[in-house]
Amino acid sequence: MRHKPSAFYHGDAAALLPVICEVSHALGHGVLFLDGALMQFSLDELAGAACRITRDAMLCGRVLVLSDGPMIWALSKRLGVPHFMMTTAPEDMDHAVALAPPNDAVGAWETRVPDGLHNRDAQIAAVCGSYQLTPAQVERSVRGGGYGLAPDLWHAAQAHVSNTMGPLAERVEARARWDDLILPVAQKQALSQMTTFLTHRGQVIDDWGFGASSTRGLGMAAVFFGPSGTGKTTAAEAIVREMAPDGGGPVPLYRVNVAGLVSKYIGEKAKNFACVFEAVRRSGAALLFDGVEGLFGKRTTQVKDSNDKHSNAELGFLLQCLEAYPGIACLTLQARDFAGCCLAGCIASQTLLSGLHEVL
Structure with missing residues (x-):
């Protein structure tokens, strides 16, 4: 029996995953998390992959959570257990929880970027004009920016989102x-x-x-x-x-x-x-x-x-x-x-x- 997603979460998956884990543990369940970006199945392999994932989720008794990826919807249709999805491509769903986008993109960067950064205001303006990141994504970009002699916010943000395609x-x-x-x-x-x-x-x-x-x-x-x-x-x-x-x-x-x-x-x-x-x-x-x-x-x-x-x-x-x-x-x-x-x-x-x- 195939199942629709039990709930659909639209927004920053990385910011939402800790919330899902906390709720699941409070209900006495663990979480089986699958990163959709790492799933690269052919259409012929999807059926077998769905069977194996369904088997593991049932044997472990864990809540199945899928993050966004190019094959995630095709995989979801073949799963035999209820599951949660965090994705950016809306579809028919049982329940939806939308995450609000950041209201102040510039402020999200300004509160996290050190004042002594070279050409700080120009870098923040440039990255805000080209990237639409949530505060959690900004935090990870700044943390992974490698602040050395010439830190580069542009390439830090680009590296954060380059693997989503x-x-x-x-x-x-x-x-x-x-x-x-x-x-x-x-x-x-x-x-x-x-x-x-x-x-x-x-x-x-x-x-x-x-x-x-x-x-x-x-x-x-x-x-x-x-x-x-x-x-x-x-x-x-x-x-x-x-x-x-x-x-x-x-x-x-x-x-x-x-x-x-x-x-x-x-x-x-x-x-x-x-x-x-x-x-x-x-x-x-x-x-x-x-x-x-x-x-x-x-x-x-x-x-x-x-x-x-x-x-x-x-x-x-x-x-x-x-x-x-x-x-x-x-x-x-x-x-x-x-x-x-x-x-x-x-x-x-x-x-x-x-x-x-x-x-x-």
Whole structure:
């Protein structure tokens, strides 16, 4: 018999785990904790893994607690015992406990960072502008910062969140420079407009107050289309390389494993997509989707079966994730007509604060 999660916890798992342990011990139960980030099963291995985990939990008489990870929802559906989940990808649940986000990110850093840190205020401002960390995560980042001659808050925060992507994406170094791009004037101007938008969006969104009216459309999604070898990936790397903030390090760039997002199970693709975006939302990273033809299918008004219905729903969810993501998302594909049909909704909704740019 398969069980839904008995309770679902949304927020900082590390801050919540001690609370779950304390409550469980008060009720006379131990805790069996599974780190979802370390679980790297293939779909064929999931059934066997779920059976072994169910067996161990029942034999030990412990409360089973699962933390977030790329395969955690697929594993949860196959477990044979009630369990608790701590994740960032909401789904239908029996009970939900939401953890409030920090109200004062700057204050969380200021109370934990020594006053004598070199360029302290600039470092705090840079890291707060790029990373969304809870006070518990800030505490661990500061503690692991290695305060030597030149401690670096940026890299301390980046190291804390760099392992949350799992096998769905890999960190790549943006080596391409602006001068490496050999493009016609129109395309070069389009890329220049993107970097200008990204450079000044903090002033528009924060200082001018446009970000207070909506949480959507605060980032940028760019679609690069053209045959292989035309410089689509190079253009994405060049834009990201230009985005190093004052007082901070380079913006991390992750190449998404598009094949890894696709699953034969209905709904798994959307959950994987949500997992990627939630991880990079906390890390302030840029995303590169290389070859998105397999992700973005055509919307159809003639729903003939359940596959068409779920395909439309998944496409709508993916586009919503792009619209809500406050960072940079670059997508590459080879056919312009494909971009025109499947991303029409995003292209039509360009605003002052966001836009879906088609170049190359």
